[in-house]
Amino acid sequence: MERVAQGTSGEVWFDQLTAGQDFRSPFIGQPFLILVLNTDRTLEPSDRDEISASVVREGCRYAVCVGFDCKAWHDAIDRQAIGADPPRTDKEVSTTWHSGEPLADMVEFFLRTAYFEGSEGNYLILIVGDDSQAKGEVLGLVRALFF
Numbered sequence: 001m002e003r004v005a006q007g008t009s010g011e012v013w014f015d016q017l018t019a020g021q022d023f024r025s026p027f028i029g030q031p032f033l034i035l036v037l038n039t040d041r042t043l044e045p046s047d048r049d050e051i052s053a054s055v056v057r058e059g060c061r062y063a064v065c066v067g068f069d070c071k072a073w074h075d076a077i078d079r080q081a082i083g084a085d086p087p088r089t090d091k092e093v094s095t096t097w098h099s100g101e102p103l104a105d106m107v108e109f110f111l112r113t114a115y116f117e118g119s120e121g122n123y124l125i126l127i128v129g130d131d132s133q134a135k136g137e138v139l140g141l142v143r144a145l146f147f
Contacts, residue, residue, distance in 0.1 A: 004139055005146035010121015011046055012111065012142050019047040025058035025124065032122035034060050035110040036077075037103070037138065038067040040129030045072070051128065052076040056093060058066055061116045065097040066106045067128075073097065092116075103134075107141040 003026070005012040013026045018040065025032055034055060038048075049071075055063065055077060065073040074097035082094035094116060098106050111123060125142065127134055 004125075005142050007146050010123060012123045012125065013093055013125075014125050014135075014139060014142070015068075016127040016130070016135060017051065018128070019043055023051050023054035023058065023126070026123070027059065027120075027122040029059070030120055030122055031059045031061040031116070031118060032120075032124050033062040033064070033110065033114050033116070035064045035066065035106065035114075035123075035125045036070075036073050036128065037125065037134060038065075038069055038128045039131035041068050043069075043128065045076075048073060048076050048128075051082070052080045055126075056080040061093055061118075062114050063093065063095045064098075064106065064110045064114055065095065066101065066103065067134075070097040070099055070138065093121050103137060104141055108145060109140060111142070111145055 001013060001015040003011055019022060063077045074095045077095050110133045125138055
């Protein structure tokens with residue numbers, strides 16, 4: 001995990017996971033927004049559910065889901081938020097999914113439009129899968145928006 005940008009509107013962190021790896025938020029105890037870019041076409045639903053549960057448990061308040069099977073990610077995060085243990089009765093988790101949208105548009109939407117009250121400018125981009133080309137593209141887009 002690495003911090004890839006910091007500015008007056010907050011900071012952006014990047015992480016990349018493959019099946020079986022644990023998700024941890026860099027914003028310990030603080031709410032955050034996450035962009036989940038799934039590039040893994042072979043990921044099992046149980047792995048998606050496990051990552052989604054960790055995302056909710058770690059304090060996600062807004063998830064933007066893009067890439068392969070993004071609606072399933074949206075639904076998994078919703079299910080985890082509704083059935084979270086312990087229950088998340090005090091805070092909602094908003095989710096959106098964007099199938100077929102250009103990645104550049106989604107990164108810009110995530111960093112400039114996605115918001116929830118009290119977000120504190122904590123942004124995390126998570127790529128699921130080992131696609132190094134997607135990583136390079138995402139990091140380039142973030143740096144272009146922040147610098």
